[in-house]
Amino acid sequence: MYGSSRGGMMFGSGVGSKRQRMMQSNPSYLAVGTFPVVRLRGLPFNCADMDIFNFFTGLNIVDVLLVTKNGKFSGEAFVVFAGPMQVEIALQRDRQNMGRRYVEVFRCYKQDYYNAVAAEEGAASEYNLSPPPPARAQQRFCEKEKLEYTEVLKMRGLPYSANKPQIIEFFSGYKVIEGRVHVVCRPDGKATGEAYVEFETAEEARRAMAKDKMSIGPRYVELFPTTREEARRAEPRSRR
Structure with missing residues (x-):
């Protein structure tokens, strides 16, 4: 599954998640072909959001989504930038190192990012990200309690x-x-x-x-x- 941070899990609350509000307040993100997102692969397994901010120093990052599978960080992430031109600059950092590992930076579709967010938050549709069912939300709360x-x-x-x-x-x-x-x-x-x-x-x-x-x-x-x-x-x- 997908998570916003290694070892942490996130779900919607109230009218929706931070990412839902970000999408609603930036309608240009929904335009075909303009969604400014890249995918990273080969990240160190102790990677955190701050490491990605450092990797893309000088660029304006809107969102970082670290991908987890079975509760463990997978070494992949999605990064949303403030605009398409920043994506072009970000792609130039392909194969640069983070720690001892080189990181692949490549284009991906907005659908991939939305699917990741939906998997993270238990959403039922691509654009209308809703809170997960109460049972699932309660399960995640209990996990934090433990x-x-x-x-x-x-x-x-x-x-x-x-x-x-x-x-x-x-x-x-x-x-x-x-x-x-x-x-x-x-x-x-x-x-x-x-x-x-x-x-x-x-x-x-x-x-x-x-x-x-x-x-x-x-x-x-x-x-x-x-x-x-x-x-x-x-x-x-x-x-x-």
Whole structure:
């Protein structure tokens, strides 16, 4: 199946997913032959969204969809850019290395990307991506509940303008360590839409998962348990 992140699973909420809203707010993406997407193959198996942002430094990425099979990252991904000209530049990075592996970058059809999103979110049709059946959504929630919790949660899907005070306000009522909130940025200083938040205890972090799928501004936010080590690695890339 397909997932938006290695080890993480994502499903629609409310009127639809972030990707559904992106498609609806960018009708030109639906025009035949203009969908600015490429497919990557041969990615390292520890690849994360940030690695793809770094690989395409200088280009404006709208969405990254990492492909998983049986819960494990497959080494493939879809990357949507802001326009067709950026796709042409991205294709020039074919066979360049990420770590010790060279990465294939090639054209693909918008149908391939939509099918991947549909598989990820349990959609019933190509363009009207809907939330999955309640049983499936509940199953995914239970899977998160079974994960091992530390004091740290990872946030994904934040508005690019989100800052630390907004994140602390989002977790109002939960014991956040204010000095341990990190909004992750790309090398060019632009936000990635991710952040790490540390709580006083692992149990408090588990309690804060009640905020999963709730909104900051116009976007709903996904929460995932993660480790202190991953949060520490993100610190050098964090907004000051």
